[in-house]
Amino acid sequence: MSNLFSLIKINFSNYFNISSVKSFTSLVKVILFISLYFIIGIFIYFFARYMVTGFNALHIAYLALSEFFGIGSMFILAISVFKVDIFNEQDSDFLLSLPISKKTIVASKLINIYFFNLLLSILIMVPVYIAYLDIINYSGMLTKMILSLFIIPIIPTTIAVFINSIITIISSRFKYKKLIQTILMLALITFSMYFAFNLNSNLELNIFDIENSFNNFFNNVYPLTKYFTNMIINNDLNSTIIFVGLSLVSIIILILFLSIFYNKIATKYASLNTKIIKWKKQKNKSPLSCLIKKELKRIVYSPNYLLNSCLGLILLIIIPILLIFFDLDNIQNIPITKAMVIKNLPLIFIFFLLLSCTSSSSLSLEGKNLYILKMLPLKFKDIWLSKVLSNIILNIGASIIALIIFNIAFNLDTKINILSFVTILTTSIFISLFGLVVNLLFTNFTWKSEIKAIKQSAAAFITTFAGLLLGLFLIFNDYTSKINYIYIVNLGLVALSIILIIFLNSFGQKIFENLDT
Amino acid sequence: MISIKNFSKAYTKNNYVVKNLNVELAEGDICAFVGHNGAGKTTTLKCIVGILEFKEGEILLNNKSIKKEPIACKNEIAYIPDNPNLYEHLRGIDYINFIASVYKIPQNKKIALAQKYSEMFEMTNFLNQEIGSYSHGMKQKISLIAALMHEPKILILDEPFVGLDPVSTHNLKQEMHNLATNGATIIFSTHILDVAEKLCNKIVILKEGKLIYSGEMNSLIQNKSLEEIYMEIDNNVESI
Numbered sequence: 229m230s231n232l233f234s235l236i237k238i239n240f241s242n243y244f245n246i247s248s249v250k251s252f253t254s255l256v257k258v259i260l261f262i263s264l265y266f267i268i269g270i271f272i273y274f275f276a277r278y279m280v281t282g283f284n285a286l287h288i289a290y291l292a293l294s295e296f297f298g299i300g301s302m303f304i305l306a307i308s309v310f311k312v313d314i315f316n317e318q319d320s321d322f323l324l325s326l327p328i329s330k331k332t333i334v335a336s337k338l339i340n341i342y343f344f345n346l347l348l349s350i351l352i353m354v355p356v357y358i359a360y361l362d363i364i365n366y367s368g369m370l371t372k373m374i375l376s377l378f379i380i381p382i383i384p385t386t387i388a389v390f391i392n393s394i395i396t397i398i399s400s401r402f403k404y405k406k407l408i409q410t411i412l413m414l415a416l417i418t419f420s421m422y423f424a425f426n427l428n429s430n431l432e433l434n435i436f437d438i439e440n441s442f443n444n445f446f447n448n449v450y451p452l453t454k455y456f457t458n459m460i461i462n463n464d465l466n467s468t469i470i471f472v473g474l475s476l477v478s479i480i481i482l483i484l485f486l487s488i489f490y491n492k493i494a495t496k497y498a499s500l501n502t503k504i505i506k507w508k509k510q511k512n513k514s515p516l517s518c519l520i521k522k523e524l525k526r527i528v529y530s531p532n533y534l535l536n537s538c539l540g541l542i543l544l545i546i547i548p549i550l551l552i553f554f555d556l557d558n559i560q561n562i563p564i565t566k567a568m569v570i571k572n573l574p575l576i577f578i579f580f581l582l583l584s585c586t587s588s589s590s591l592s593l594e595g596k597n598l599y600i601l602k603m604l605p606l607k608f609k610d611i612w613l614s615k616v617l618s619n620i621i622l623n624i625g626a627s628i629i630a631l632i633i634f635n636i637a638f639n640l641d642t643k644i645n646i647l648s649f650v651t652i653l654t655t656s657i658f659i660s661l662f663g664l665v666v667n668l669l670f671t672n673f674t675w676k677s678e679i680k681a682i683k684q685s686a687a688a689f690i691t692t693f694a695g696l697l698l699g700l701f702l703i704f705n706d707y708t709s710k711i712n713y714i715y716i717v718n719l720g721l722v723a724l725s726i727i728l729i730i731f732l733n734s735f736g737q738k739i740f741e742n743l744d745t
Numbered sequence: 746m747i748s749i750k751n752f753s754k755a756y757t758k759n760n761y762v763v764k765n766l767n768v769e770l771a772e773g774d775i776c777a778f779v780g781h782n783g784a785g786k787t788t789t790l791k792c793i794v795g796i797l798e799f800k801e802g803e804i805l806l807n808n809k810s811i812k813k814e815p816i817a818c819k820n821e822i823a824y825i826p827d828n829p830n831l832y833e834h835l836r837g838i839d840y841i842n843f844i845a846s847v848y849k850i851p852q853n854k855k856i857a858l859a860q861k862y863s864e865m866f867e868m869t870n871f872l873n874q875e876i877g878s879y880s881h882g883m884k885q886k887i888s889l890i891a892a893l894m895h896e897p898k899i900l901i902l903d904e905p906f907v908g909l910d911p912v913s914t915h916n917l918k919q920e921m922h923n924l925a926t927n928g929a930t931i932i933f934s935t936h937i938l939d940v941a942e943k944l945c946n947k948i949v950i951l952k953e954g955k956l957i958y959s960g961e962m963n964s965l966i967q968n969k970s971l972e973e974i975y976m977e978i979d980n981n982v983e984s985i
Contacts, residue, residue: 505838505872507860509852518846522832529834596830602796604847605819741798 231328235336240343257670261686265351268693273355280356280363288439289364290461293356295442297457298450300352301384304345308388309416310536311684312341314486315396315493317677330487338389338483344684345381353377372460372468382475383452386482391416393486400493409531414542417535421546425554515606519614520621526593527586527618533593536682540583541626548633570638574651574714575703577630581623581655582695588663588688590615591743592672592681598745608737612668616660623656647714654721661728663691668736673745746772747793747899747930752802754788762788763954766802770932770947772898775925777941777962778934779975780951786934787827789951790901793932794824806899820848823892827903827934829884833877837868837887840876841894848895855894862890865916882908889917893924900924902933906940918944942971950978 280292314337323333357373395416399408427449446453452474458467513521527533535542556566569576594601601611631648634640640648670687672680682688702717749768755761763785770776778786791797793804795815804811806818831840845855863869866886876884885908892900900921906914921931921944935941941948941962948965950957957978958965966974 503873504870507856509856510842512849512852513846515847515849518843522835522843525839526832526834596828597832599791599796599824599826600831603794603819603822603824604844605816606847607816744797 232332232335235323235328235332236339239336239340257686261689264690264693265347268697269351269355271697272352273359276356276359277362280359284363286438288442289360290457291439291442291446293360293460294446294453294457296352296356297380298446298453300349301380301450301452303352304348304381305384305388306420307348307683308341308345308385309391310413310532310539311344311679312389312392313532313677313679314338314341314389314393315490316532316679319676324491330490331483334486334490335483338385338479338486341389342381342385342479345385346378349377349381353380369460369463372463375472376456376460379472379475380456382479386475386478389486390482393489396493397489406529406531410534413531413535417539417542418546421543421550425550516610516614516617519606519610520618523586523590523614523618524621526590527622530678532679533586533589533682536679537586537589538584538622538626540580541623541630544577544580544584544630545626545633548630548637551637552633566638570640570644572703573634573640573644574648575717577627577648577651578655578702578717579699581627581652582659582699583692584619584623584626585659585663585691585695586619586622587615587660588667588691589682589685590618590664591667592675592685592687593678595673595675595681596745598673598743602741608740609733611740612664612732612736615664616657619660619663620656623660624652627652627656651714651718654718654725658721658725658728659691659695661725661732662694663687665728665731665736666691666694668732668739671743673743746770746805746807747932748803748805748808749789749793750803750805752789752792752799752804754785754792754797754799754801761954763792763951766951766956768949768956768959770930772928772930773925774947775921775931775945776933776947776949777945778932778949778951779936779938779941780934780957781953781979783953784951785954786951787903790824790903790932790934794822794901795819796824821898823895823897823900825885825888825892825902825905827907829881829888831876831884831887833875836875837872837879840887841872841891844891845894850895858894858896859890862893865920866890866913880908882910882913885909886913893920897924898929900929900931900933902931904935905933906935906937938971938975942966950975952979 276292276296279295280289283289283291314334317337324330353373354377361370395409395412399405399412402408427445443454452471455467455471455474458464459471527537551569556564556569591598628649631645631652634648635645667687670685670690672685672687675681675685747768747770749766752763752766753761754763762783766785766789768776778789780786788797792799793806793811795811795818799812807821809818811818832843835843841859842855845859850858860869863872866889868883868886868890871879871883876887879887885905889905905917909917918940921933925931945962947960948962948971949959962971965971
């Protein structure tokens with residue numbers, strides 16, 4: 229047990245870079261991070277309040293808790309599946325050489341992931357609980373609510389780690405491990421989307437029995453919902469025991485399962501290409517094109533980097549494919565029609581593109597290799613351009629494919645096509661620049677697993693949430709789709725891009741030169 | 746040619762890792778940087794290469810300031826770190842091609858030199874493999890191949906012999922000697938005093954960030970071994 233606590237302690241101090249918090253800049257970054265956390269919490273509070281009020285009018289306020297419980301759990305699961313990387317951390321060799329059991333090593337890594345998901349659980353559920361208690365005014369469930377915060381993330385974490393580990397174990401048996409891993413992850417995303425669409429199209433809302441309709445739907449999506457609801461609302465002991473018991477048992481089984489495979493998979497492996505090199509002349513390339521090639525290879529080489537940073541692009545391609553097979557007008561519980569999608573297509577591209585940013589972790593991912601860029605005769609402009617352009621290339625490439633598929637699904641007119649293309653350009657340029665600037669200000673070179681740089685760093689967090697908030701703001705601000713709105717948005721993105729370029733040209737070099745791993 | 750004048754480096758205010766260093770090296774010099782762990786050797790080398798910024802003093806490489814003309818200086822430098830962290834996702838040949846493109850090495854020359862150094866360091870059969878699969882020594886070799894390929898006028902190596910097999914160590918020493926004969930200036934840090942004694946004509950000894958000795962190897966050692974001299978110096982902190 230003491231080994232487990234030692235590992236947890238070292239993981240936390242390494243994860244949060246405790247020693248560097250003493251510097252003023254790091255303190256500012258921590259304060260900014262916490263402020264953003266609270267701002268998002270406030271947004272969730274007001275949204276939850278709206279839902280609770282609505283359900284309360286029908287005397288079924290508790291359904292708001294059920295809904296957020298389901299949404300929160302699914303969100304944690306979705307985020308974690310692409311975020312965890314138990315087998316590929318750089319300290320695996322070191323840990324395996326110590327007199328610590330594999331179960332303890334695996335448990336310490338799971339607790340690390342659980343802690344991050346606990347922060348998400350608190351972020352989502354605390355504002356919801358506050359909104360609920362504010363309106364219902366009954367504090368008798370406070371203890372159970374606090375307990376639930378710690379239990380909610382366990383099963384989604386367990387499922388996510390299990391799925392991710394199975395994919396790693398399967399792909400490790402093939403020569404092209406990374407490629408197989410990427411394909412399996414993409415298949416998982418496609419299947420999840422198909423499942424979600426299928427679920428929604430099968431929802432039957434009985435207006436004479438809304439309570440049971442919603443309860444059935446929530447329980448179909450996430451069967452633990454009924455135990456959660458009974459535990460909080462009805463103070464049911466059996467439900468509490470089942471909810472807590474299932475959560476704890478599942479994670480214990482996972483630890484035992486993973487410890488069997490940990491040794492084999494975690495110790496370094498790489499594909500060995502034994503073909504002898506053939507020396508041949510190549511066309512001379514500029515330093516910029518070499519850097520872009522290096523960046524693109526980096527993205528494609530790593531399933532974690534590709535899937536986490538380009539999730540918006542992946543969804544942008546999968547959704548129109550599914551819309552070819554599912555009639556949007558007949559899917560219940562999704563208040564979006566085909567006509568709305570067509571009219572707001574540029575905004576839809578904005579939303580998903582703002583979620584796709586490789587540049588927000590591209591500097592951090594240099595890690596201990598940063599010296600290579602610094603020692604070579606490279607202009608800083610070429611370095612930042614390569615990171616920005618590689619993201620733009622991916623965004624535009626995937627968006628054009630998506631646009632073609634949308635055309636197949638909805639037979640779009642020329643005006644929407646042109647407007648969408650222009651929006652793709654402006655949004656791609658903006659988010660690529662924004663991600664890079666944020667990463668320049670918030671670097672993390674001390675990661676042991678690349679997932680920490682890609683998904684768990686301040687830069688990635690800020691870029692993703694800023695993109696999400698901006699996307700939601702733009703969409704919800706234009707529900708009536710005023711004719712000039714998208715033009716103004718595009719001009720705004722261009723203006724912001726210019727500001728970011730000026731920043732990079734004026735201050736970027738100095739900041740880059742001061743970076744040290 | 747390398748000229749280090751009144752160079753000092755502090756990571757935080759008043760916490761100097763190197764203080765007031767002065768070193769002059771001419772073309773053809775091979776200089777060993779010797780000192781305790783934490784003496785400031787790696788910090789100095791990184792500042793020479795332009796990886797770390799510094800405020801105090803000046804470093805001139807072939808009469809060009811690393812602070813004012815970094816790109817021009819870096820065009821003439823090759824650097825090999827003590828820990829060769831490279832791009833794990835690239836194959837060995839990809840990394841070589843990448844470096845060749847950055848230094849704008851003509852294709853014929855690139856192929857000739859890359860072939861030459863790959864054979865010298867016995868890496869030809871491994872160039873198609875991902876760097877992630879390489880051992881420490883293999884990564885060191887790829888770093889060396891990429892560094893030597895653009896025929897640098899200044900070669901900076903941080904503990905280059907650690908992890909290299911005996912044949913490659915011998916070949917590297919030969920190549921360093923050849924480069925110096927052709928006018929290159931070479932600095933390398935090492936704890937292997939034997940190698941420093943045999944290979945170098947100049948030596949810099951650092952202790953706790955301060956310069957203890959900088960000058961000709963022959964003038965320092967005279968009739969003793971470098972190891973004996975170093976131990977004497979270590980016990981006596983006054984500069985010679």
